[in-house]
Amino acid sequence: MxxxxxxxxxxxxxxxxxxxxxxxxxxxxxxxxxxxxxxxxxxxxxxxxxxxxxxxxxxxxxxxxxxxxxxxxxxxxxxxxxxxxxxxxxxxxxxxxxxxxxQACLNLNALGNEETANNNSSVESPGAKPEDEAREGADESAGGSGGGASEPSDADSDRRTGGSKKNSELAKGALKELIISLEVDGIGNFEAESMVDALVDWLDEDNSIVSAGGAEDDDYASKEYPYLAANSKLASVNELRIIEHFTPQVIIALKPYVCVLPNSDMHKININTLDPEDTKLLQALLGGADEGTAQDILSARPEEGFETIGAFSSLPELANVKNINQLKQQFVIDSDxxxxxxxxxxxxxxxxxxxxxxxxxxxxxxxxxxxxxx
CATH class of the missing domain: 3.30.1300.30 (GSPII I/J protein-like)
Incomplete structure (x- = not known):
């Protein structure tokens, strides 16, 4: 049992x-x-x-x-x-x-125009080339380039997919002025120039720095976690985080005003679509014009925008802007x-x-x- x-x-x-x-x-x-x-x-x-x-x-x-x-x-x-x-x-x-x-924001890829990369040693004079003047005249008579139903002209193709060395220089100047105007602590003229030069080196295809503030492979390879300069166009504004001199504070402040056009170094800003409540970008595009002038220009826009570039160029508010004949070449009245x-x-x-x-x-x-x- x-x-x-x-x-x-x-x-x-x-x-x-x-x-x-x-x-x-x-x-x-x-x-x-x-x-x-x-x-x-x-x-x-x-x-x-x-x-x-x-x-x-x-x-x-x-x-x-x-x-x-x-x-x-x-x-x-x-x-x-x-x-x-x-x-x-x-x-x-x-x-x-x-x-x-x-085209109501500054295309960062415009700073890396290939012609600029190959001609860093020579800076173009501010005077307009004959072909640029002819193109500008055509824009004024036609009410702006691009966006039409006809086959795009050479000027239109250049506007969409590439820029000129002159436009690249204008874009560099605009970015520098924009960074300064953001009034980020510790960022002045020297720091802004260094950021612009570092971005140009990141975009251009060579391995030569454009100035003392530039940065190429050697600068990035010496970091704790090394990498190389892309030497190509940006795919996102967030790439600024890995470019020399750019700080998180500057990047955050820049984001509302800058953008990246895919595979395009076009630098054409639509004056009709700029934010009427924020003048900083227009001030930078006009070489650091005062806020009052920029606000007056935006307020002078017709309800349905300027019908021609000539209508914009003839604004009395632009009369006192330095180098306006060169600066106004950045603007168009339509968007692509x-x-x-x-x-x-x-x-x-x-x-x-x-x-x-x-x-x-x-x-x-x-x-x-x-x-x-x-």
Whole structure:
């Protein structure tokens, strides 16, 4: 009886162990199943949020195209694309989007014009070249270059995908003035020049520094975590974080005023779409003009923008701006590049899409997409 009782006890323990193991396995399987189910739901929700963003991109493209068809010569803040952030409620979520004119900001890639990189030793005189003067005259008579339905001219192609050495010099001067005007602690004329020179060296294709403030491979290779200069165009404003001399405070202060055009060193600012509430960029573009002059210029804009560059150039507010004949070559009245920032949510999933549009021959094309907040 004692032996039988012991055997029954062992059997009971074994049964309990089997039950416990079965329970543990079942619990783990149940947890894994629930995790996989939740993961699948999250992926489906994220995918739906993505397609909402793509739908918003298509809608924004149609809005831009409609504005473009209505007025192919002038881009201004009175058009539908410039309404600001727009929100659309959807089942279990929301779609929001805002379109920005990428020619209402300073293109950092404009500082790295290839011609400038190959001719650092010679600085062009401020006088306009005959071809530049002819192009300017054509712009004034036609109401601005680019954005039209006809085949882009050589000047239009140059404006979209490349710049001139003169425009590169103007962009460098504008960035320097802009950095100084931000009034970041410890940043003065010398520091601003060094940042500009370091950015030029980062963009140009050679390995020679442009000045004492520049930086090339040797400077970056000597860091604790070494790397090399890109010697190519920027893909994001955030790349400034790894360029010599640029500080987080300066980068944060710069972001509202600068941008990066994909694979383009174009330096053309649409005077019609500059922020009427902030004059710092216009002041920098005008060689450090005072705030009152910049504000008067923005206030003088017609509701539907200047119809020709000539109308802008003839403003009496520009009469006292130094070197205005050269500085005004930075401005146009239409835009070729736009950026859409779309934020979507669906069933607890969130998605942010940044799309860059370019106006080509009678159409708009998406030339760049990036995911996530910048």
């Amino acid at each position: 004692i032996r039988l009782s012991k055997q029954q006890g062992v059997a009971l323990v074994i049964v309990l162990l089997v039950i416990a193991m079965t329970t543990i396995i079942a619990t783990q399987m149940s947890g894994t199943l629930m995790f996989q189910q939740q993961r699948t739901e999250n992926l489906e929700s994220n995918q739906q949020a993505y397609w909402y963003a793509m739908g918003a991109e298509a809608f924004a493209k149609s809005v831009l195209y409609a504005d473009f068809q209505e007025n192919k010569k002038v881009t201004h803040l009175g058009q539908r694309w410039a309404l600001g952030e727009t929100r659309f409620p959807v089942d279990l979520g929301e779609i929001s989007g805002e379109i920005f004119d990428l 590049y736009f950026k859409l920032t779309t934020k979507t949510s669906f069933n607890g999933s969130y998605f942010t899409l940044n799309s860059t549009f370019m106006v080509t021959k009678d159409e708009l094309v998406v030339v760049n997409r990036s995911i996530g907040a910048h």
